[in-house]
Amino acid sequence: MATVSSSSFDVQSLASQYVQADRAKMDSYFSSQQTYYKNRLSAYNAISTQLTAFQDAVSKLSGSDAFKDYGVTQSDDSYASITADSNAVEGQYQLHVSQLASADQYALDFASETSTVGNSGTLTLALGSDSFSIDMSKLPAGATVADLRNAINGASDNTGIKASLVRTGTSVKLMLTSEKTGADNAMSISTDGDPALGGLDTAIAGKSQLSKAQDAIVQLGADQSLTINSDSNTLDNVIDGLTIDLKKVQTDPSETITFSVGRDMDATKKDLNSFIDAYNTLIDTIKKYTTAADGQSPTLSGDSTSRMLQGQVRTLLNGADLSSMGIKSDRYGKLSLDEDKLGDYLEANPSGLNQVLGNKDGLMDKLDTMLDSYVNGSDSVFKTTISSTQANLDRLGDRMDAFDLQMQQQYNRYVSQFTQMQTIVSQMQQTSGLFG
Numbered sequence: 317m318a319t320v321s322s323s324s325f326d327v328q329s330l331a332s333q334y335v336q337a338d339r340a341k342m343d344s345y346f347s348s349q350q351t352y353y354k355n356r357l358s359a360y361n362a363i364s365t366q367l368t369a370f371q372d373a374v375s376k377l378s379g380s381d382a383f384k385d386y387g388v389t390q391s392d393d394s395y396a397s398i399t400a401d402s403n404a405v406e407g408q409y410q411l412h413v414s415q416l417a418s419a420d421q422y423a424l425d426f427a428s429e430t431s432t433v434g435n436s437g438t439l440t441l442a443l444g445s446d447s448f449s450i451d452m453s454k455l456p457a458g459a460t461v462a463d464l465r466n467a468i469n470g471a472s473d474n475t476g477i478k479a480s481l482v483r484t485g486t487s488v489k490l491m492l493t494s495e496k497t498g499a500d501n502a503m504s505i506s507t508d509g510d511p512a513l514g515g516l517d518t519a520i521a522g523k524s525q526l527s528k529a530q531d532a533i534v535q536l537g538a539d540q541s542l543t544i545n546s547d548s549n550t551l552d553n554v555i556d557g558l559t560i561d562l563k564k565v566q567t568d569p570s571e572t573i574t575f576s577v578g579r580d581m582d583a584t585k586k587d588l589n590s591f592i593d594a595y596n597t598l599i600d601t602i603k604k605y606t607t608a609a610d611g612q613s614p615t616l617s618g619d620s621t622s623r624m625l626q627g628q629v630r631t632l633l634n635g636a637d638l639s640s641m642g643i644k645s646d647r648y649g650k651l652s653l654d655e656d657k658l659g660d661y662l663e664a665n666p667s668g669l670n671q672v673l674g675n676k677d678g679l680m681d682k683l684d685t686m687l688d689s690y691v692n693g694s695d696s697v698f699k700t701t702i703s704s705t706q707a708n709l710d711r712l713g714d715r716m717d718a719f720d721l722q723m724q725q726q727y728n729r730y731v732s733q734f735t736q737m738q739t740i741v742s743q744m745q746q747t748s749g750l751f752g
Contacts, residue, residue: 327738331730339723346716353709359605359615360705363622364691364698366594366601371687373594377587378681382674385587386557387580392573397561400577404557408576410538413566417532417549419494420503424519429462429481429488437510441468443494443501446475452513461490464516468492477503490519494529498547502529532562538572579662584669585655588643592651595629599649602626621701628686636672636679 376382384402395413420443435457439450448471455463461481468479476495481488494503505520507513532549536542544554551560558577566572602622605615616622630649638645642658645651661668673679690697 327731327734330734331727334730335723335727338726339719342719346712346719349712350709350716353705353712355615356619357702357705357709360621360698360702363598363601363605363625364702366598367625367687367691367698370594370598371684371691373591374680374683374687377591377674378678378684379674381670382680383584383587383669385580385583386577387583388558388575388577390573390575395562395564395566395573397563398575399559399561400580401557401559403553404577406578408574409536409555410540410572410574411560412535412540412569412572413532413562413564414535414569415530415533416562416565417497417547418527418530419497419501420525420529421491421493421527422503422505422523422525423482424490424492424505424516424523426461426488426490426515426519429483430460431488431515433459433461433464433516434510434512434514435459436512438508439464439513439516440504440506440508441475441477441492442504443475443477443496447504448473448475452510461488465490476501491526493527496547497529497532497549499529499531500547534560534562540572579666581659581662584662585653585658588653588658592643592653596650598629599626621697625690625697629683632679632682632686638679641669641672 381402386400386402386404386406388398388400390396390398396411433455434452435455437452439452440447441450442448450464450467450471452459455467465479465481468474468477478493478495480491480493482491483489492503492505494501505523507517507520509517532546532551534544534546534551536544536555544551546554549562551558551562554560602625606617606619606622608614633645633651638651641661642654642656643651644654665671671678675681688696691699693699
């Protein structure tokens with residue numbers, strides 16, 4: 317009797333093949349669209365990042381003092397450190413440091429840090445006309461010199477006197493140090509004469525002065541004819557726009573520090589080159605995403621945002637006659653700095669950079685305002701464009717998820733249909749076997 321072999325096939329594999337065939341066209345479409353939006357989103361973010369960096373460079377040069385960089389050249393910086401700000405005036409000066417400002421410091425002698433100081437009466441400490449008092453009755457019973465130190469440092473109305481203990485091995489010194497320099501801040505120490513303060517009064521009477529309150533004294537001019545007194549070793553604006561930090565005394569009365577104030581060309585060049593570098597990087601970034609390469613269409617093909625931005629920036633730059641200042645543009649639109657030409661321009665126009673670039677309504681101010689509309693605020697051009705592109709990508713993702721669900725349902729239908737088919741075939745084979 318003839319027999320018919322059982323026939324079977326892999327239902328899941330066959331269903332998967334059918335589903336892959338059904339979805340191939342849409343998968344290709346979704347993949348290309350997803351790549352399109354992701355690439356554009358990446359491009360917009362890259363340009364926006366460089367645009368923000370460019371605006372930072374622009375903002376630093378926007379303002380009437382942006383290009384007033386002055387430097388100081390001095391013959392010796394061991395006696396004083398001199399710096400200039402935008403209010404400085406070009407010129408040459410001579411200075412002699414006769415005396416540094418210092419603060420009062422006293423040491424009061426006690427046998428040990430547990431020496432008692434009394435629990436009644438008043439201790440008064442003063443710096444010039446400013447004073448504060450310690451009510452000794454508020455100290456702990458049997459108050460020691462350590463308790464007094466704590467009371468002085470913790471006084472809410474302390475006028476600037478710090479107390480500390482110095483242990484010499486044979487005694488303890490209560491150090492009273494003024495935080496304020498200058499002759500007008502001389503320290504005074506006294507009590508109200510309460511008998512309980514005998515030990516403290518003795519220490520005050522025998523105090524030793526370790527440092528004296530005095531003013532800084534400097535003389536200006538080659539003949540040192542102009543004397544300046546200061547309660548601080550930092551002389552601010554004694555000379556317009558200059559800060560002079562005194563370091564040590566010149567022991568030779570005839571010795572002077574010679575220093576000159578002039579434009580800091582290194583700082584000016586650095587500022588302009590930072591602006592140029594940021595602009596060139598922005599141009600390179602825009603070009604990267606808007607120019608075809610290797611036969612491929614540019615990432616931002618058909619995009620008007622970057623083209624409009626580049627056009628507006630170039631219009632502003634072209635209106636400022638940058639070439640006369642030494643800022644050149646090549647045939648690719650990239651900028652560079654001719655330092656010699658910049659130097660010649662500044663020699664003929666000392667305030668030219670501020671007038672053309674830095675002042676209100678100057679180039680940098682106009683650029684800053686224009687760039688604001690592209691990167692600052694939720695409704696700025698690039699934030700709106702990035703948000704719109706991300707929304708398109710999100711919607712595409714939703715469509716892809718819905719399509720995946722649809723294809724899963726299609727797969728389930730195929731599995732069900734093929735399973736039924738396999739059952740029918742098997743039953744037919746069994747039936748035909750009865751007649752074999």
